Amino acid sequence: MTEKKHQSTFCCQHSGGNDQACVSLVPIFNHLENDQLNEIMQTVKSVRFNKGEFIYTADDEVDxxxxxxxxxxxxxxxSESGKELLIRVLQPGDFTGExxxxxxxxxxxxxxxxxxxxVCVIKRSILQELLLKYPSISLKILAEFASRLEKSEKQTIRYATEKVETRIALYLAECMHITPASNEIKLPVSYKDLASYLGTTPESISRTLTRFEEQGFIKKEKQHVLEILDLDGLLLV
Amino acid sequence: MTEKKHQSTFCCQHSGGNDQACVSLVPIFNHLENDQLNEIMQTVKSVRFNKGEFIYTADDEVDxxxxxxxxxxxxxxxSESGKELLIRVLQPGDFTGExxxxxxxxxxxxxxxxxxxxVCVIKRSILQELLLKYPSISLKILAEFASRLEKSEKQTIRYATEKVETRIALYLAECMHITPASNEIKLPVSYKDLASYLGTTPESISRTLTRFEEQGFIKKEKQHVLEILDLDGLLLV
DNA sequence: TGTAAAACTTGACTGTAATCAAGTTAATTG
DNA sequence: CAATTAACTTGATTACAGTCAAGTTTTACA
Structure with missing residues (x-):
């Protein structure tokens, strides 16, 4: 059972877990004893969604x-003006609705x-029972929230103070940091979605990555795959 | 004892509380019984800071x-490139360090x-004892974190998708929403700091507010005080 | 209250990145 | 595997807002 540093890393791909294991993947549960985990697994429903389906939409009731x-x-x-903004991409072990x-x-x-x-689904009422029964879960969720808040504020600061080129460079550097073993970065989504995440346009992403390649910072391997050649150079743009 | 909707409203001025009352002002404590509040007040130290002093700085230990x-x-x-970004302004009843x-x-x-x-200071170890003794405090902090996270993501979305003029208009609208009784808005900080909060420059704030005044949306009363004349018009910019 | 400092205003200029458009490449699907 | 669609690239243009500079107003404080 591998410990995950953050929820919603947004950079690298994880290997998928099986239905039963999903509970044990989540940081908020994986500190519990095995029999406690088993108890929780009993209450969990596993549901399959096809590509493009919505798990929930804005204004839905949370349960x-x-x-x-x-x-x-x-x-x-x-956004207020109707533009779409990607907040994060969830991979196996990540969760939402909390x-x-x-x-x-x-x-x-x-x-x-x-x-x-x-996805594994835990009903609101069952989660609330769990919080009462195992108070340590609250503390785990508090830590998780604190981490998310920190990330969100960091992202806010970047939008507010860095130019597009720098934001893209910082994003790539962050991906590197998450998979330090390899210099290869696999983008989890299309340029369109990545642009939405970084507060820019697909055209600007394309132009910037091309420029980075000309400058020798990166090499485009194939669609969605980049190799980082000069991380330090990248961070000095 | 008035209930506060959010921490760090950043818009209007609150009336100050006295030393002893600060604990009862905070949303994470104000649901407790009087004798529990009194118990907590015993453990709190009250400290005075002069204008311009730092309560803490980056890289300080949190305790x-x-x-x-x-x-x-x-x-x-x-930010990564050394620019200053104002995250929030704390007024009486707000807290930080959590x-x-x-x-x-x-x-x-x-x-x-x-x-x-x-400021009232609660030591880390004492807070942790409190969390064990009164588990409801954890739930309050969870709600507080959830609220903060929502605000932070909203702010992120604004930086990423709205232009400066819209961000300023939305900011003013939010201030109105917090003090609906009056059309008068008292800015809590200088243009320089407000610009830092909204991810822009003092010049752009000045120009934009002048334009809003020419368009009849607002009226500048005196420094830091505005009157909102046409909120709907403001929100259509 | 007078003086210095800070805050704000206004103008001119510049650069970044958005938009629009058209073409190319890659991926999906029947 | 061919056809269709989606994703990406590249160029030309535009505009938003940042920067720099100089002047004005307001505030702070000795």
Whole structure:
């Protein structure tokens, strides 16, 4: 059972877990004893979604926590002016729905599968029982929230202060950091979605990556796959 | 004792509380019984900071939760390229330090007083005892984190998708929403800091507000005070 | 209250990146 | 595997907003 550093890394691909294992993949549960895990697994329903299906949409009632056991889900919001913004991409072990469980009980964003996806579903009422029964879960979720908040604020700061070229460079550097073994980066989504995540346009992504390649910082291997040749150079743009 | 909707509203001025009352002002505590509140107040230290002093700076060890009982504190971060970004302004009843308490135990940002400020300090170890003794506090903090996360993501979306003029209009609208009784908005900080919060420059703030005034959306009363004349018009820019 | 400093305003200029458009490549699917 | 669609590339143009500079107003404080 591998410990994950963060939820929604957005960079590299994880190997999928099986239906039963999804609970044990999640940081908020994987500190529990085996028999406690088994007890939780009993209460979990496994559901399959086809590519492009919505798990939930904005304004839906929140009544469940969704854990990805296989596949990929993108979470996006609509801005005040109707533009789409990708918030994160969930991979196996990541989860969603937790925010609204403690807050408004209405979803603010959209969750849509990128490929065929298997999710584990925990009902709100069952989760609340679990929080009472195992208080350590609350602390885990607090840590998870703190981590998410930190990431979100970091992202906010980047949007507000860095230019597009720098944001793209920082994004690539972050991907490298997550898979340090290899210099190869596999983008989890299309340029269109990546542009939406980085607050720019597909054209700008294309131009910038081409420029990075001309400058010898990266090499485009094939669609969605890049090789980082000069990380330090990249971070000095 | 008034209930506050959010931490760090960043828009309107609150009336200050006294030393003893600060604990009861905070959403994470104000659901507790009076004798429980009194117990917590015993453990709290009250500290005074002069204008411009730092409560903490980035890379400081985290060992306390700070609750503002009087005054104003700005929380800002530095971006990768060294630019300053204002994250929020704390007013009486708001608190800071909670994030790192559950996470890295190192501060990522800076907390600096804007005017002379009185804060209540709760030591990390005491807060942790409180969390064990009163589990409902954890749930309150979870809700608080959820709210903060939602706000942060909303702000992120704005930076990423809206132009400066729209961001300023949305900011003003939000201030209106917090003080619906009056059409008057009192900006909590200088244009320089507001620009840092909205990811723009003081010049752009000045120009935009002048344009809004020419268009009849607002009226500049005096420095830091605006009157909103046409909220709907403002939101259609 | 007078002086210095800070905050704000306005103008001119510049650069980044968005938009629009058309063409190319890659992926999907019947 | 061919056909259709989606994704990406490249170019030309535009505009938003940042920067620099100089002047004005307001605030702070000695």
């Amino acid at each position: 469940s926590l969704y854990i990805v056991s296989e596949g990929k889900i993108k979470i996006f919001h609509l 925010l609204a469980l403690f807050q408004d009980s209405i979803h603010k964003g959209f969750a849509q599968t990128v490929i065929d996806t298997q | 306390s939760l700070y609750i503002v009982s009087e005054g104003k504190i700005k929380i800002f971060h530095l 994030l790192a308490l559950f996470q890295d135990s190192i501060h990522k940002g800076f907390a600096q007083t804007v005017i002379d400020t009185q």
